[in-house]
Amino acid sequence: MDKKSLRFRKGLDEMPSYDGVERDYRIKVNANESTMNLPPLVEERVMNRLYFVAFNRYPNEEYYSLVEQIAGNFSVRDEQIILGNGSSEIIEKVFHTFGGEGNKVVFPVPSFSMYKIYAKAAESQAVPFELDKKFDVDVEKFIRTVKESQATLAVICNPNNPTGNALTVDALEKIASSIDCAFLIDEAYVEFYGHSAFKLVAKYPNVIVARTFSKAYGMAGARVGYAIANADVARMVGKSFMPYHMNTLSLAAADIVYQMRDEFTPRIQMTVAERKRMIERLKKIPALEVFPSQTNFILIRHEKAEALKNYLESVDIGVRYFSPTAQGLKNCLRISIGVRTENDEVFKVISDWLNQS
Numbered sequence: 355m356d357k358k359s360l361r362f363r364k365g366l367d368e369m370p371s372y373d374g375v376e377r378d379y380r381i382k383v384n385a386n387e388s389t390m391n392l393p394p395l396v397e398e399r400v401m402n403r404l405y406f407v408a409f410n411r412y413p414n415e416e417y418y419s420l421v422e423q424i425a426g427n428f429s430v431r432d433e434q435i436i437l438g439n440g441s442s443e444i445i446e447k448v449f450h451t452f453g454g455e456g457n458k459v460v461f462p463v464p465s466f467s468m469y470k471i472y473a474k475a476a477e478s479q480a481v482p483f484e485l486d487k488k489f490d491v492d493v494e495k496f497i498r499t500v501k502e503s504q505a506t507l508a509v510i511c512n513p514n515n516p517t518g519n520a521l522t523v524d525a526l527e528k529i530a531s532s533i534d535c536a537f538l539i540d541e542a543y544v545e546f547y548g549h550s551a552f553k554l555v556a557k558y559p560n561v562i563v564a565r566t567f568s569k570a571y572g573m574a575g576a577r578v579g580y581a582i583a584n585a586d587v588a589r590m591v592g593k594s595f596m597p598y599h600m601n602t603l604s605l606a607a608a609d610i611v612y613q614m615r616d617e618f619t620p621r622i623q624m625t626v627a628e629r630k631r632m633i634e635r636l637k638k639i640p641a642l643e644v645f646p647s648q649t650n651f652i653l654i655r656h657e658k659a660e661a662l663k664n665y666l667e668s669v670d671i672g673v674r675y676f677s678p679t680a681q682g683l684k685n686c687l688r689i690s691i692g693v694r695t696e697n698d699e700v701f702k703v704i705s706d707w708l709n710q711s
């Protein structure tokens with residue numbers, strides 16, 4: 355059979371792809387992961403737990419154990435918790451649940467680049483909401499945009515990736531109370547900010563808060579995320595998932611990690627302190643524009659950002675460079691926070707290169 359005669363789904367060819375490039379760098383600060391694996395004590399407990407995994411059974415007990423723990427921590431009902439393969443899967447399903455032909459989804463730009471892909475996959479119409487020059491959300495304008503477009507879903511990433519800044523919970527509440535469509539708050543980096551909007555779920559049935567184990571809990575490889583939502587909303591979003599969509603290994607590991615989440619507090623504090631130290635140092639370089647951050651990464655701008663990224667790559671340091679077509683991110687680089695020695699080296703390489711060029 356001739357390959358050319360295969361009839362792929364309409365629109366698939368035009369579907370944008372995620373533009374991140376993955377490679378193993380010596381210093382890998384391009385994907386906002388934790389540069390450290392699990393704390394040794396947690397790793398030991400996870401490994402001991404995995405020893406007892408029933409590979410022959412579909413995941414059940416592990417799923418509900420994690421749901422119960424998360425629900426207990428947020429003082430919500432089990433039915434209000436959605437688990438997913440990373441928060442990615444949940445966000446994609448939320449877009450699906452409130453999407454479809456004729457439905458509109460408002461999300462900020464620049465923000466997490468997957469939103470536009472999820473909108474397209476859900477066959478919804480994307481309504482990009484432009485952030486201002488400082489990457490702040492004009493809350494009144496955002497509310498107006500959601501209302502005037504008659505959107506079925508509004509999204510805020512808080513703190514925002516890749517810009518690093520955050521809205522206050524009061525500002526999020528203002529949005530939640532003013533719009534009458536679903537409101538997804540993507541809190542992938544919230545542990546580095548410290549102000550979650552999860553309490554809004556009890557007050558506003560349209561609010562869905564998505565969180566992940568991939569960043570603060572260093573589990574990007576296990577692919578585990580969760581969301582807190584109104585029980586009816588969670589039930590509807592749940593319809594979009596396949597049965598047994600989570601695997602037992604990741605669920606069992608996440609269950610232990612969640613039990614031991616206090617072990618991660620020093621790391622989160624270290625990342626926040628290192629972020630502050632890096633921002634202060636980078637700000638002393640006049641040629642760099644350094645944006646404030648409430649996350650585990652820093653966004654910087656330099657007129658030769660691409661050359662700087664290439665130089666960093668040549669010494670095996672991976673940072674995130676944004677293509678010139680990425681709206682609002684011209685000449686920007688995003689650098690995740692690593693451990694102190696990694697940050698020191700990244701800083702030295704950047705400042706040496708800038709001094710020479």
Ligand SMILES: Cc1ncc(COP(=O)(O)O)c(C=O)c1O
Nearest residue numbers: 440441442466515542566568579
């Ligand atoms: C803003 C934001 N949301 C969601 C995700 C998805 O993370 P995961 O699927 O690993 O939970 C990411 C990952 O980088 C992100 O930056």
